[in-house]
Structure formats: structure tokens, C-alpha cells
Amino acid sequence: MQISRYSAPEFDPYGEARQTEPDDGWRAPVAVAPLDAVLALPGSKSLTNRELVLAALADDRSTLRAPLWSRDSELMIDGLRALGTGFDPLPGTGGFGADLRVTPATELLGSTTIDCGLAGTVMRFLPAVAALALGPTTFDGDEAARRRPMAAVIQALRALGVDLDDDRRGTLPFTVHGTGAVEGGSIEIDASASSQFVSGLLLSAARFERGLDLTHTGERLPSLPHIEMTIETLRARGVEVRSPEPGRWQVSPGPIRAIDVAIEPDLSNAAPFLVAALVAGGSVTITGWPEQTTQVGAQLIELLPRFGARVERDADRLTVHAPERTADGGRGIRGVDLDLSEAGELAPNLVALAALADAPSTISGIGHIRHHETDRLAALAAELNGLGGKVTELDDGLRIEPSPLSAGPWRAHADHRMATSGAIVGLAVPGVVVDDIASTAKTLPQFTELWERMLA
Numbered sequence: 001m002q003i004s005r006y007s008a009p010e011f012d013p014y015g016e017a018r019q020t021e022p023d024d025g026w027r028a029p030v031a032v033a034p035l036d037a038v039l040a041l042p043g044s045k046s047l048t049n050r051e052l053v054l055a056a057l058a059d060d061r062s063t064l065r066a067p068l069w070s071r072d073s074e075l076m077i078d079g080l081r082a083l084g085t086g087f088d089p090l091p092g093t094g095g096f097g098a099d100l101r102v103t104p105a106t107e108l109l110g111s112t113t114i115d116c117g118l119a120g121t122v123m124r125f126l127p128a129v130a131a132l133a134l135g136p137t138t139f140d141g142d143e144a145a146r147r148r149p150m151a152a153v154i155q156a157l158r159a160l161g162v163d164l165d166d167d168r169r170g171t172l173p174f175t176v177h178g179t180g181a182v183e184g185g186s187i188e189i190d191a192s193a194s195s196q197f198v199s200g201l202l203l204s205a206a207r208f209e210r211g212l213d214l215t216h217t218g219e220r221l222p223s224l225p226h227i228e229m230t231i232e233t234l235r236a237r238g239v240e241v242r243s244p245e246p247g248r249w250q251v252s253p254g255p256i257r258a259i260d261v262a263i264e265p266d267l268s269n270a271a272p273f274l275v276a277a278l279v280a281g282g283s284v285t286i287t288g289w290p291e292q293t294t295q296v297g298a299q300l301i302e303l304l305p306r307f308g309a310r311v312e313r314d315a316d317r318l319t320v321h322a323p324e325r326t327a328d329g330g331r332g333i334r335g336v337d338l339d340l341s342e343a344g345e346l347a348p349n350l351v352a353l354a355a356l357a358d359a360p361s362t363i364s365g366i367g368h369i370r371h372h373e374t375d376r377l378a379a380l381a382a383e384l385n386g387l388g389g390k391v392t393e394l395d396d397g398l399r400i401e402p403s404p405l406s407a408g409p410w411r412a413h414a415d416h417r418m419a420t421s422g423a424i425v426g427l428a429v430p431g432v433v434v435d436d437i438a439s440t441a442k443t444l445p446q447f448t449e450l451w452e453r454m455l456a
């Protein structure tokens, strides 16, 4: 695991926990007793990467408290740094990594290359920032990143008057020829493949000369809470954002204020731990649960009871209790019929849970997750069926029927949420071996440590 180049020498921004990966894969631990775990989690990826972008575009220095330190946030820092932003971790702060002071560039400068890794937020949020920089910026990423849709970003920037070079395939790599300014104005985009196309434009729009009037033209729009999150983070910095009708957003030109902002724990990364309570029995508590949030992980409070869990809130602690065991000693996990179009990010972990339920489930509204880190519908079906599951791919989801699972390999497909889904299945099925548990470093480098602590 690489230690951040931005940390003070005595400070490891990942905190003390780090995972090791044996060459022959990670043998997922089996739950041998009901859980009674209380855990704190590192910061939200989605909030951290929005605040990093906004801090870089702000009118003065910002401070991010308890930001996430992970592959995705470090790639965002690297990218913004390459454009001239200053980052200073504040040693001695933060339980999972340092607080971070961000100094905006006097003038954003291109003439650089940005590695997006596999981070959707980096590849969709930074091209508009690069358009505001002077000089060319080339974007590229992991092999799997070159399969993620980018056409809406490329077309939108062109429609805003930005010059780009690409190979017309609508994917990475491409080059944004920034001139130091973007005119802005009214444009239409099809964001049915990812809400990040909308968020990425809104985040930079206050710096466009005429602001932005953006209309989504496609039939569906996934992950709406993530767009709400973008709007909230903009408003917190004094940016005027309106949504005069569903699928349309207007951002007025103006300054983005520098602020001191605390990052909430990542509630989507709470999912595997909370789901573990249903699989292993007992309870899991996450501390630091925000009272109000735009994070989609908050929907776990309504989603997990559908599977039979009992959820309890006590101030900033959220506890999930397993369902009552059935008369024959079964886990009592119920089958569900869920539309997860708003919360596709939670789908892999909830599908793993559904595979351990007593009755069939259908999870729909998630065709777009075929464009996440991997084709998650195909990957979930392949891995569960490889262990004896009965999972059928639908156009926009999965049908999961109860079936006994047995030992075998679980491929993560370089996808952190596939890796944690393998860990969930492994709690109930002895001998599940996850091939790339290190992929969890994308958003939670401490995953295996926390998982083992939960089981201790």
C-alpha cells in the first residue's frame, strides 16, 4: 500500500490500519458467533471528492476535517495538484487520516496528465476543472476505466465551447485544451448512464462566465441523491443553484466560498458491516452516523428492515440487529423486491445479502451499474453462480433465488464493492477466497482490519 506523498513524514494518512493480501487471495473469515460490534468508519468518498474540487475552485483556503484517505481521494488530490492546487495535511489530526488544508491555485494551469485510476468522480469531475485551466490536460486511467462512459462529459464541454481531442469512442483517454476560461450557458446532456455527468458540470459551473443551465434529456436519471449532494455542497459555499423542474439545474456565476468543512463517515461503506449483522446474527453499530445527510447510504435505514433487520438509532449511533432465527435455525433473511435506481452503489452488498435469503428477490432499476467499476450485474451473477447460486441477469437488475452456496473463488473484478460482497458471502459460506481484497483501497483501505475487528 502506497503512503501518500502529501503526508508529513511522521504521518501515515491511512491511519494505522492497512491490509495485506496473501498471494493466493484473501480467505474470507466465517462468522462463528453472533456479532456485537461497534465501529467507526473513515470519511465519505463522495463528500471528500466534491469538497476537494470545490476547495480547489474556491476564493481562499479551505480545510477538510476527517477527509477520506484512499485511492480515489488521493487520485483526486493528485489531479488537482497537477493543475496547481496546494494540499497540506495537518499532522496529529483525524482518527483515520489527517485533516487537509487546500490552497487554490492563483491560476489553474494545464500542460499535464491526470490519472483517473478507476475513480468515476475523478474522470467525471475534473475535465470541467481542466477546461478552466490554461493549457492542455490529458485524462487517462486504469484499463477498466477506459470502458466507463465519458461521452456525455466530452459532448457537454464541447457544447460549452471547450476544445477537446478524443478518439470519438466516448471513453478515456482524451485531452481538454483549457484556455483559462469557459463561457458556459445552456446545454442538454443525456445522464442516463451516470449522475456523475451532471455533478461534474455543476461543481465547476459557478466559475463559468455565464454559469450553467443544464437539462438532462435521457429517459432515466440514476443516483439522484448524489446530485442532491452536489447541490448541497455548492450551496454550503454560497453558490446559487436552482432546479426549476426535475432534470434541469441552473448555476449562477459567482465565487465559490472557502469553508472549514467536516466530512461525514462513508455510509455506503457502512453497508457491508451492517449487512454482516443479518448474516452472522447479533448486531453491528456504526458510530458518527449523521443526523441529516445527502448520502445514499442513509437509505440502509429503510432498506435493511425489508430483509428482516431491526434498525435502532441512538444519537449518532446506528445499530442493525439480525432478524429472529427461524424455527429450523435459519437466518430469517427475507427475500425482497427492490428498485435501487437511487442507490445503485448499495446494490452489490444487498445482492450478496439477497443470495443468503430464505425466499427469492428481484433487484431492479440498476442497469447503469453495468458501467461502474465493472459490469456489476454480470460480475455478481458470475461469482454467485460460481458458488452454486441461482442468479439471473435482467436488463436492469438481477433475480436471485435461494440456493445452497459452497466454497470457491470469488473474483473482485478490480471492484471494491464486489470484494466486500465476497466478504459478506464468506461470513456464511466456509472457503470463499477473494482474489483482490486490496481493491477495497479504492474507498476503504482499512477494510480487512475493520472486518476482522467486527468479528473479534
Ligand SMILES: O=C(O)C1=C[C@@H](OP(=O)(O)O)[C@@H](O)[C@H](O)C1
Residues within 6 Å of the ligand: 045, 046, 047, 120, 121, 193, 194, 195, 196, 199, 222, 223, 226, 344, 345, 368
Ligand atoms: O457522484 C458520486 O459521488 C457518485 C455517484 C454515483 O454514480 P452513478 O450515478 O454513476 O451511479 C455512485 O454510484 C458513485 O459511487 C458515486
Ligand SMILES: C=C(OP(=O)(O)O)C(=O)O
Residues within 6 Å of the ligand: 118, 119, 120, 121, 345, 372, 373, 417, 443
Ligand atoms: C460506482 C462507484 O464508484 P465511482 O465513484 O468510481 O463511480 C462506487 O463506489 O460504487
